[in-house]
Amino acid sequence: MPIISLAIQKGGSGKTTTAINLAAALQLMGKKILLVDADPQANLTQSLGILQEPDKNLFTELKKQMEGQEEDLEKVIIKLPGGMHLIPSSIELAGAELELVSVYGREQLLSWMLKPMEDKYDFIFIDCPPAISMLTVNALVASRFVLMPLQAEFLPLKGLRSFLHHFNNIVKIKKRLGLDIDILGFVLTKYDEHKKMNREISKQLEDEFGSKLFQARIRTNIQLAQAQEAGVDIFSFDKNTNGATDYLQLAKEFLLKIA
Numbered sequence: 704m705p706i707i708s709l710a711i712q713k714g715g716s717g718k719t720t721t722a723i724n725l726a727a728a729l730q731l732m733g734k735k736i737l738l739v740d741a742d743p744q745a746n747l748t749q750s751l752g753i754l755q756e757p758d759k760n761l762f763t764e765l766k767k768q769m770e771g772q773e774e775d776l777e778k779v780i781i782k783l784p785g786g787m788h789l790i791p792s793s794i795e796l797a798g799a800e801l802e803l804v805s806v807y808g809r810e811q812l813l814s815w816m817l818k819p820m821e822d823k824y825d826f827i828f829i830d831c832p833p834a835i836s837m838l839t840v841n842a843l844v845a846s847r848f849v850l851m852p853l854q855a856e857f858l859p860l861k862g863l864r865s866f867l868h869h870f871n872n873i874v875k876i877k878k879r880l881g882l883d884i885d886i887l888g889f890v891l892t893k894y895d896e897h898k899k900m901n902r903e904i905s906k907q908l909e910d911e912f913g914s915k916l917f918q919a920r921i922r923t924n925i926q927l928a929q930a931q932e933a934g935v936d937i938f939s940f941d942k943n944t945n946g947a948t949d950y951l952q953l954a955k956e957f958l959l960k961i962a
């Protein structure tokens with residue numbers, strides 16, 4: 704039921720990889736999952752082996768919603784071979800950013816569109832672009848939780864702080880609408896225990912944010928990138944990899960946290 708956004712300002716921090724593989728792990732545990740690709744880069748869509756569908760994607764429906772026409776998100780859902788459902792993105796979504804600015808209820812469109820879906824899934828994950836854009840704001844307004852994947856390095860930590868600053872404004876917007884959003888947690892990605900910097904930043908985050916930092920670490924694992932290239936999640940690609948082990952661990956912790 705809950706909608707969870709994967710968001711943080713920093714690019715390449717593992718948002719898309721985490722959306723796919725956390726979702727896939729939960730699906731293996733019997734959960735019903737909807738993935739929403741809200742990033743014009745469409746990395747999530749492509750990493751699941753889906754070619755862009757020019758007339759059936761999040762943008763086409765958002766456009767209808769903006770123009771006051773009847774939209775039907777359900778019609779653009781793709782049922783993936785493993786059982787997860789996907790609302791694909793398209794490059795045109797980039798144009799929606801500008802158009803959204805002058806639309807009534809511009810921060811809430813995605814939230815309205817996803818309402819009818821909520822009861823149909825155990826979890827809905829929205830993969831956000833690496834910026835606090837109108838699309839990210841829409842995703843966060845629609846979400847009950849935000850999950851922030853990041854690398855345990857200095858610049859990502861700066862990105863996190865900057866994101867948290869903007870996030871407070873989102874919390875205010877949501878309060879006005881009578882809605883809540885909480886940080887579910889931070890997940891360290893591309894983690895290497897042998898790197899001093901990784902250990903130090905991890906410790907720093909633990910000291911500052913306590914249990915908001917997931918204990919599960921997603922180690923650097925080339926197979927995670929290879930799986931994306933092959934258009935499948937890590938469990939379908941090779942379940943005997945560190946990537947599969949780590950995302951399964953993350954999924955278990957996720958269920959405990961969100962319960």
Ligand SMILES: Nc1ncnc2c1ncn2[C@@H]1O[C@H](COP(=O)(O)OP(=O)(O)OP(=O)(O)O)[C@@H](O)[C@H]1O
Pocket residue numbers: 713714715716717718719720721742744746831832833892893894921922923924925927928929931
């Ligand atoms: N644990 C990992 N080990 C190795 N490679 C990884 C790992 N996690 C992610 N990658 C690779 O790093 C790159 C960036 O990851 P990803 O696309 O998930 O980040 P992102 O935060 O979604 O990026 P963007 O901000 O551009 O949307 C991808 O090529 C992905 O395959």
Ligand SMILES: [Mg+2]
Pocket residue numbers: 718719720742746747830831
């Ligand atoms: Mg991404």
